[in-house]
Amino acid sequence: MRRLFAFSQWICLLLLFLAVSGCAKHEVRLMETTGYCGCQECCEWQRGSWAFLKLNFWDRYITKGKNKGEKYSGRTASGAAPQQVTDGLFSVDSVKKPWKLPFRIVLPWLWFSRDGTIAADTRYYPFGTRMKIPGYGWGVVSDRGGAIKGPNRLDLYFDSHQEALRWGRRQVQVRIKR
Numbered sequence: 001m002r003r004l005f006a007f008s009q010w011i012c013l014l015l016l017f018l019a020v021s022g023c024a025k026h027e028v029r030l031m032e033t034t035g036y037c038g039c040q041e042c043c044e045w046q047r048g049s050w051a052f053l054k055l056n057f058w059d060r061y062i063t064k065g066k067n068k069g070e071k072y073s074g075r076t077a078s079g080a081a082p083q084q085v086t087d088g089l090f091s092v093d094s095v096k097k098p099w100k101l102p103f104r105i106v107l108p109w110l111w112f113s114r115d116g117t118i119a120a121d122t123r124y125y126p127f128g129t130r131m132k133i134p135g136y137g138w139g140v141v142s143d144r145g146g147a148i149k150g151p152n153r154l155d156l157y158f159d160s161h162q163e164a165l166r167w168g169r170r171q172v173q174v175r176i177k178r
Contacts, residue, residue, distance in 0.1 A: 002068035007145045027176045033133060033157035036119070036166030038074055038082060038146070042164060045072040064145055076117060076143035078127045082157045119143035119155035125176070132175040135165070 030088040040126050044064045060072040060163065088112045089104045107139040118131060125131075129141040136156050145155050155176065158164040 022164045027178065029150045029152065029174055030171060031154055031174045032169065032171055033128035033136075033156055033174070035157045035158050035168070036167045037164045039161045039163045043072070043074075044159065050057040051065040076119075077122075078142040079165040080117070080142045082117040082143065083114060084157055084163075085139060087116065087137065088113035109163050113138075115140045117142050117155060117157035119148055119157070121148050121150055124151040132177070134172050135170075 033051065038048060044062065045060045046063050047060055049059065049061050049069070060074070062068055062070050062072050074081070089101075115130065116137060118133075118141045119140040120141045120143075122128070122141070122144050125141045127142055130138060131141070131154070132138050133154070139156065143155070143157070147153075148155060156167060158167065
């Protein structure tokens, strides 16, 4: 009985230590962020190919870089579909914007929050790295852009070109969870 009590004390101390120290490492870094979307202007693709006299206007082709002329799928470099941050039903955003509550209650896919897509230099931040960007929310690195070089540059995905332009280019303190 005494051994069991001593063992449970060690477990409690271990759990207390883990709770105080934190399991995940966090790093805060000043980074330059830019908004982008999946449009022709942001992702450098065009409708139709001149090889087919642009009669195949439903197809999209890459216009620049080493893959010029190949079909554009709209997927990220990791193969996932890009997505914008979505705040869930039980979030601070629901309190700040109460007009969104009816939609969040009725539509089940809006009940839960969803991380956004971040494009980063994967030499510094591998796919799957979570980051908290003030004004944007939590995002996951699942893309890499051609102009993103170095550890202090990020692109943030938005659903519309207007939202991406509204974000523009900002210097923000990013919290990186490794």
